[in-house]
Amino acid sequence: EAGVAQSPRYKIIEKRQSVAFWCNPISGHATLYWYQQILGQGPKLLIQFQNNGVVDDSQLPKDRFSAERLKGVDSTLKIQPAKLEDSAVYLCASSSDRGATEAFFGQGTRLTVV
Amino acid sequence: GENVEQHPSTLSVQEGDSAVIKCTYSDSASNYFPWYKQELGKRPQLIIDIRSNVGEKKDQRIAVTLNKTAKHFSLHITETQPEDSAVYFCAAIRDSWGKLQFGAGTQVVVTP
Numbered sequence: 001e002a003g004v005a006q007s008p009r010y011k012i013i014e015k016r017q018s019v020a021f022w023c024n025p026i027s028g029h030a031t032l033y034w035y036q037q038i039l040g041q042g043p044k045l046l047i048q049f050q051n052n053g054v055v056d057d058s059q060l061p062k063d064r065f066s067a068e069r070l071k072g073v074d075s076t077l078k079i080q081p082a083k084l085e086d087s088a089v090y091l092c093a094s095s096s097d098r099g100a101t102e103a104f105f106g107q108g109t110r111l112t113v114v
Numbered sequence: 115g116e117n118v119e120q121h122p123s124t125l126s127v128q129e130g131d132s133a134v135i136k137c138t139y140s141d142s143a144s145n146y147f148p149w150y151k152q153e154l155g156k157r158p159q160l161i162i163d164i165r166s167n168v169g170e171k172k173d174q175r176i177a178v179t180l181n182k183t184a185k186h187f188s189l190h191i192t193e194t195q196p197e198d199s200a201v202y203f204c205a206a207i208r209d210s211w212g213k214l215q216f217g218a219g220t221q222v223v224v225t226p
Contacts, residue, residue, distance in 0.1 A: 033214060042120075042203055042216040043158065056213050091157065093214070102148065103214055105157040 002026065004106035006092050012112045018080035021109045025073070025094030031055075033103060034067055034077050035091040043091055049075065082113045116141040118206050120217030127224055133191040135220045137204035140185070144206040147180060147187050150216070152201045161202075162189070194224045 005024040013019050025032050030051050035043035046065065047057040051072035060067070064083070069075040079086055089110050093103040117140040127133045139147075145166035150158035164171045164178045164187065171178050175194075180187040187206075191198055204217045 042219045045213065045215060048213060095214075101146075102160045102163070105159070107157055 004092055004094055004104050006090075006106035006109055008109055009107060010110050010112075012114060013082055015084055015113050016081040018078065019082055019111065020076050020078045021090050021092075021111075023075045023077070023092030023106060025075070025092070026096075026104055029094035029096050029104075030072070031095045031097060031103075032069055032075050033091075033093040033095075034075070035093065037089045037091055037108070039088070046077070079111075082111075084113050087111055087113045116144060116206055116208065116213060116215050118204060118215055118217040120204050120220060122220060123218065124221045125223070127194050127222070129194055129196060129224050129226050131194055133189075133194055133198070133222055133224075135189045135202055135204070135222075136186060137188070137206070137217050138184075138186040139206035141206065141208055142182075142185060143208045146207045147178070148205050148207075149176075149178060149189050150203045150205070152203065152219075154200075158203060191222075194222075196224050196226060198222060199224045 007022050032049040034046045037043045046060045047067045048055045049069040052069050067077045089108040091108045092106045095101045095103040120137045148163040149161050151161045152158040162173050162176050162178050164180050175192050177190045201219045201221050203219050
């Protein structure tokens with residue numbers, strides 16, 4: 001089966017600019033996660049969708065980050081305006097159901113804010 | 115919410131020796147415990163998982179043990195090889211809530 005697709009792979013922007021990341025999960029997967037992974041740290045969950053509804057966004061900095069999953073398939077994560085500390089790899093993952101099933105990760109988008 | 119702690123943060127072992135990574139969790143209702151391996155510059159990939167109805171699971175050179183009473187679980191890698199060098203993450207999830215929270219990770223270095 002096709003894996004989780006993310007784009008772009010790399011992005012360099014200046015602080016205060018905006019940026020958007022796109023994720024296409026594995027077909028049929030109801031649960032979609034966005035993670036932020038800062039170099040040397042574990043992935044930090046930003047937001048979790050179940051179909052097109054938000055299950056958890058408690059760690060999403062809502063003053064600058066937003067995410068949507070229209071029609072319960074693809075998802076976009078946006079940062080506006082970006083800060084230097086947003087430099088990280090943004091990982092998207094999907095799983096077939098909410099809970100105790102394997103999550104499959106995309107290759108990630110490496111964001112550098114200068 | 116769930117809080118997962120992982121130790122050690124780095125682990126250096128000689129090729130052929132065993133490696134053990136330990137995690138503790140806070141939510142006693144958690145019932146699924148996956149382990150992911152992340153090689154440098156690559157995505158995390160599941161290597162083994164265990165559910166709360168069993169105490170141990172083994173797959174070739176890797177095994178996971180779970181102590182529900184103490185709320186901790188461990189990853190064991192035997193006969194380590196250089197290709198085992200990577201960062202390993204544990205996670206704990208309560209079924210039906212499915213908030214996949216990772217530990218901080220363990221950098222494993224296997225030296226020939």
